[in-house]
Amino acid sequence: MDNKRELIFKATEKIIASKGLQGLSMQQIANEAGVAAGTIYRYFKDKDELIGELRKNVLRVVASHILKDSGEGTLEQRFIRVWFNIVDFGRQRTPANLSYEQYIHLPGIDSDPHQTFENATFSELHVLFEEGKDAGVFHSLQNKTLFAISLEPAVALGRNIRRGQLKYDKAELELACSLCWQTINKQDNQIKLSNLTNKERSGQ
Amino acid sequence: MDNKRELIFKATEKIIASKGLQGLSMQQIANEAGVAAGTIYRYFKDKDELIGELRKNVLRVVASHILKDSGEGTLEQRFIRVWFNIVDFGRQRTPANLSYEQYIHLPGIDSDPHQTFENATFSELHVLFEEGKDAGVFHSLQNKTLFAISLEPAVALGRNIRRGQLKYDKAELELACSLCWQTINKQDNQIKLSNLTNKERSGQ
Amino acid sequence: MDNKRELIFKATEKIIASKGLQGLSMQQIANEAGVAAGTIYRYFKDKDELIGELRKNVLRVVASHILKDSGEGTLEQRFIRVWFNIVDFGRQRTPANLSYEQYIHLPGIDSDPHQTFENATFSELHVLFEEGKDAGVFHSLQNKTLFAISLEPAVALGRNIRRGQLKYDKAELELACSLCWQTINKQDNQIKLSNLTNKERSGQ
Amino acid sequence: MDNKRELIFKATEKIIASKGLQGLSMQQIANEAGVAAGTIYRYFKDKDELIGELRKNVLRVVASHILKDSGEGTLEQRFIRVWFNIVDFGRQRTPANLSYEQYIHLPGIDSDPHQTFENATFSELHVLFEEGKDAGVFHSLQNKTLFAISLEPAVALGRNIRRGQLKYDKAELELACSLCWQTINKQDNQIKLSNLTNKERSGQ
DNA sequence: TATGAATGAGTTTTCATTCAT
DNA sequence: CATGAATGAAAACTCATTCAT
Numbered sequence: 029m030d031n032k033r034e035l036i037f038k039a040t041e042k043i044i045a046s047k048g049l050q051g052l053s054m055q056q057i058a059n060e061a062g063v064a065a066g067t068i069y070r071y072f073k074d075k076d077e078l079i080g081e082l083r084k085n086v087l088r089v090v091a092s093h094i095l096k097d098s099g100e101g102t103l104e105q106r107f108i109r110v111w112f113n114i115v116d117f118g119r120q121r122t123p124a125n126l127s128y129e130q131y132i133h134l135p136g137i138d139s140d141p142h143q144t145f146e147n148a149t150f151s152e153l154h155v156l157f158e159e160g161k162d163a164g165v166f167h168s169l170q171n172k173t174l175f176a177i178s179l180e181p182a183v184a185l186g187r188n189i190r191r192g193q194l195k196y197d198k199a200e201l202e203l204a205c206s207l208c209w210q211t212i213n214k215q216d217n218q219i220k221l222s223n224l225t226n227k228e229r230s231g232q
Numbered sequence: 233m234d235n236k237r238e239l240i241f242k243a244t245e246k247i248i249a250s251k252g253l254q255g256l257s258m259q260q261i262a263n264e265a266g267v268a269a270g271t272i273y274r275y276f277k278d279k280d281e282l283i284g285e286l287r288k289n290v291l292r293v294v295a296s297h298i299l300k301d302s303g304e305g306t307l308e309q310r311f312i313r314v315w316f317n318i319v320d321f322g323r324q325r326t327p328a329n330l331s332y333e334q335y336i337h338l339p340g341i342d343s344d345p346h347q348t349f350e351n352a353t354f355s356e357l358h359v360l361f362e363e364g365k366d367a368g369v370f371h372s373l374q375n376k377t378l379f380a381i382s383l384e385p386a387v388a389l390g391r392n393i394r395r396g397q398l399k400y401d402k403a404e405l406e407l408a409c410s411l412c413w414q415t416i417n418k419q420d421n422q423i424k425l426s427n428l429t430n431k432e433r434s435g436q
Numbered sequence: 437m438d439n440k441r442e443l444i445f446k447a448t449e450k451i452i453a454s455k456g457l458q459g460l461s462m463q464q465i466a467n468e469a470g471v472a473a474g475t476i477y478r479y480f481k482d483k484d485e486l487i488g489e490l491r492k493n494v495l496r497v498v499a500s501h502i503l504k505d506s507g508e509g510t511l512e513q514r515f516i517r518v519w520f521n522i523v524d525f526g527r528q529r530t531p532a533n534l535s536y537e538q539y540i541h542l543p544g545i546d547s548d549p550h551q552t553f554e555n556a557t558f559s560e561l562h563v564l565f566e567e568g569k570d571a572g573v574f575h576s577l578q579n580k581t582l583f584a585i586s587l588e589p590a591v592a593l594g595r596n597i598r599r600g601q602l603k604y605d606k607a608e609l610e611l612a613c614s615l616c617w618q619t620i621n622k623q624d625n626q627i628k629l630s631n632l633t634n635k636e637r638s639g640q
Numbered sequence: 641m642d643n644k645r646e647l648i649f650k651a652t653e654k655i656i657a658s659k660g661l662q663g664l665s666m667q668q669i670a671n672e673a674g675v676a677a678g679t680i681y682r683y684f685k686d687k688d689e690l691i692g693e694l695r696k697n698v699l700r701v702v703a704s705h706i707l708k709d710s711g712e713g714t715l716e717q718r719f720i721r722v723w724f725n726i727v728d729f730g731r732q733r734t735p736a737n738l739s740y741e742q743y744i745h746l747p748g749i750d751s752d753p754h755q756t757f758e759n760a761t762f763s764e765l766h767v768l769f770e771e772g773k774d775a776g777v778f779h780s781l782q783n784k785t786l787f788a789i790s791l792e793p794a795v796a797l798g799r800n801i802r803r804g805q806l807k808y809d810k811a812e813l814e815l816a817c818s819l820c821w822q823t824i825n826k827q828d829n830q831i832k833l834s835n836l837t838n839k840e841r842s843g844q
Numbered sequence: 845t846a847t848g849a850a851t852g853a854g855t856t857t858t859c860a861t862t863c864a865t
Numbered sequence: 866c867a868t869g870a871a872t873g874a875a876a877a878c879t880c881a882t883t884c885a886t
Contacts, residue, residue, distance in 0.1 A: 032849085048339040050253060064851045066879075075877065087346040129337045135252040135330075138395040167407065172398040175886060176388035177415075179410055184380035191342040203371065204381055211381075211415045236867090257859055268868040272860075279860065440846090456747040457662060462881060472847040474883075483881065534747075541741045543660040546803040566767035576816065580806040585816055585823075592788035599750040602784040611779065612789055619789075619823045644870085666856060676872045678858075687856070 033071045035061045038123070045126030049079070049134075083131050084145060089124040091149045093117040097107055098152055103160055104209065109207050110156070111182045118186020119196070129187070154178075166212050178208045237275045239265040242327075244286055249330035253283075253338075287335050288349060293328040295353045297321040302356055307364055308413065308423060314360070315386045315409045322390020323400070333391070357383075370416050383418045441479045443469040445580045446531075447492055453534035457487075457542075460543040492553060497532040506560055510566055512617065515630050518564070519590045519613050526594020527604070537595070561587075574620050586620045596640050645683045647673045650735070652694055657738035661691070663744075669724060695743050696757060703761045705729040710764055715772055716821065722768070723794045723817050730798020731808070741799070764829040765791075778824050790820045 039061035043052055054075060058065040072078040094113050098106055117125060136142070147154075151207045160166035166174060185204060188194035210216065241264035247256055248324035260277060262269040276282040298321060302314050321329060340346070351358070361378045364370035370378060389408060410423040447469035451460055462483060466473040482484040502521050506514055525533060544550070555562070565582045568574035574582060595610060596602035614627040650736040651673035655664055666687060670677040684690040697836035706725050710718055729737060748754070759766075769786045778786060797816060800806035 046339065066852065067850055069878070070849070133333045133337050135250070138397070143397070167411070169404055169407065170398055172392050173404055173408055175410055176392065177385040180384050180388040181381040184384040185377065188376045188380065193342070193347065194374055200373055202378055203373065204377055207371070207381055207415045211411045216420070217279065259859070270869065271867055273861070274866070454747070474848065475846055477882070478845070537745045541745050543658065546805070551805065570825040575819070577812055577815065578806055580800050580818055581797065581812055584800065585793040585819055588792050589789040592792040593785065596784050596788065601750070601755070602782055608781055608785055611781065611793055612785055615779070615823045619819045624828065678873065679871055681857070682870065
């Protein structure tokens with residue numbers, strides 16, 4: 029019955045999403061969660077642990093959205109699915125997404141335990157890239173580089189749409205996606221239209 | 233004679249770069265700047281204003297690095313220059329770069345004044361993309377989208393290298409750059425090798 | 437069946453002995469005693485009562501050690517026995533002794549109920565002194581004064597040895613004891629060697 | 641101008657004297673001293689440092705009272721003076737005396753830095769005992785032992801009087817003092833009456 | 845009777861801000 | 866203009882005590 033713990037988690041995530049990590053007090057969390065301040069300390073040693081646990085949790089949630097159905101179908105189908113998963117998740121104003129963005133650029137993020145956890149959580153992406161390279165389809169680049177040129181655009185697009193800096197345009201996104209796909213392909217593999225259109229993705 | 237103001241600016245930037253926005257006290261800034269705590273209030277209404285001003289300043293510094301020589305030469309040459317400017321700046325562990333990353337994902341970033349300022353600062357990029365589209369060379373996409381698919385990768389690559397998550401590899405970066413160039417081009421415009429190699433950029 | 441109560445007592449004594457009265461939480465006591473925190477309140481109204489009861493208990497334990505065999509033999513033999521009982525008990529690092537020292541100098545010690553209890557507990561000492569005075573052997577001084585000049589030294593010596601500020605030296609202690617004996621005697625009653633040496637006390 | 645620091649010191653001493661170390665909050669100290677809570681932290685790193693500094697200070701005050709005029713006159717005169725200094729100081733209900741008693745039996749008191757400081761502060765007593773032994777007048781015992789048998793009684797008597805457990809009786813004290821003097825003397829050196837009576841001590 | 849989760853008042857400590865010098 | 870001592874509100878955290886189970 030991790031009811032209270034979950035309550036505290038959700039409350040913290042919500043506050044971080046709206047006010048950032050700066051304006052985050054234990055009292056606020058307690059109020060939002062509807063528990064006493066002292067109660068938080070039954071579930072988390074201190075604020076640092078709470079933030080740390082939340083970070084891991086958020087990362088898991090992000091990964092589960094991003095990697096949804098990422099194992100089925102052809103390489104191309106899997107790529108497209110992940111690409112749009114990223115955009116769709118990034119567009120959302122969910123606490124998970126908003127608080128995620130608070131974490132990733134924090135100092136200390138490059139420390140070993142964080143990196144290890146992050147790599148493990150997103151290991152399926154590595155699998156995808158490795159398979160593409162083994163099949164001789166993708167460029168022989170480091171996975172981080174492949175991510176940077178093909179999926180980082182999706183991250184940016186989702187964020188821009190959410191922030192209202194870019195208007196949502198299905199056709200534009202599909203073009204962007206196919207360009208990203210081509211960019212990591214050795215040969216000029218045009219994306220099959222059917223893969224783009226026959227998805228069951230929920231457009232806006 | 234904005235000597236003191238500059239001192240305070242640099243001190244703040246330095247602390248943010250190393251410890252983040254969390255652990256940032258006015259006393260620390262005063263110590264680092266070599267002034268009295270009260271003095272800061274002669275130059276800035278309060279902490280928020282100081283942070284806000286610094287944010288703008290950092291943005292200007294970033295822009296000046298990113299846009300260096302971005303107006304000279306062919307479209308292709310200008311793109312390559314900006315692309316590598318971004319990577320090279322992102323690789324650095326300078327206070328400007330490190331504190332920049334602290335700012336960009338802060339809540340409140342999508343407020344109007346910030347957006348307006350940001351757009352103005354990076355207007356040259358818009359010029360570049362508009363020219364490309366007008367010349368019928370670039371895809372007819374919104375500028376933010378063009379940025380996302382062609383330059384956001386450079387941002388990510390620079391950051392990854394700085395964090396030690398990606399090893400610096402000149403050849404790999406040049407391939408990545410040419411792929412980013414192709415991705416925004418309507419026709420399959422291969423990058424001219426001379427443009428990549430004859431640059432006066434200082435590789436690592 | 438005061439099993440739980442005894443458990444709580446011992447646990448409290450142990451913690452006080454090692455960490456003092458400062459760092460003493462009900463949770464700690466509960467953990468050490470192996471009971472739930474709430475259980476303590478079945479046996480003691482509140483923390484104050486627990487501490488108070490413990491104080492009395494410790495006093496009883498101290499008295500039982502100090503007054504061991506204090507009723508048998510000549511005045512001289514009884515004095516020597518008490519004197520060494522005090523030193524020997526004071527030297528020990530037992531919870532009873534260590535927690536005793538935490539109590540004696542607490543404010544509120546001079547309140548009536550405490551005094552009455554203390555006097556009752558150590559009444560045998562009063563008997564000893566009264567008998568000495570009645571027999572015309574001891575100086576006609578108040579009992580507290582007799583204690584101060586003849587037994588307080590034993591208290592101090594035991595404490596010093598325990599704290600490592602004085603090295604244990606049997607001969608030195610025996611000399612000190614005989615000097616303390618002489619000091620309360622009207623006539624120059626040298627202690628009989630046999631009384632010092634034929635004891636069954638276990639020296640270090 | 642250590643005005644504030646002194647204010648905080650006195651306030652803390654006063655509270656410790658009346659309520660002990662237990663009931664000692666920074667807020668209380670601030671109130672008593674008439675400063676803001678935060679001000680305390682300009683003068684002391686944290687509560688521990690404040691307590692520690694106070695302890696040293698109290699020890700110095702105690703020493704200055706105890707050792708008053710302890711260097712002048714014959715061995716006997718010096719002993720008598722110290723003996724009565726101890727009783728007279730111990731009888732007082734001054735914050736210095738009362739808070740002193742709170743400190744001496746705290747756990748951690750036997751740590752090296754504390755011991756070193758204490759020995760240095762009371763070094764004059766060691767000188768007194770050493771001189772007595774060198775002159776062949778005092779028993780060849782460790783200084784701590786000499787203190788225990790001759791001066792510890794004075795400590796106890798002062799405390800007892802203050803607590804109302806012993807009524808003040810000049811004649812009784814003078815007898816006690818002379819007995820203490822004899823107890824550390826090898827030969828049966830009766831105290832010279834003139835030394836006892838011609839003192840300028842202020843009896844109650 | 846026993847439990848231990850929950851409480852919330854109280855504790856220590858920090859820090860943006862003010863203001864007399 | 867510049868200082869830095871002082872402030873006091875607010876933060877993180879503790880803990881004696883209660884109460885539903």
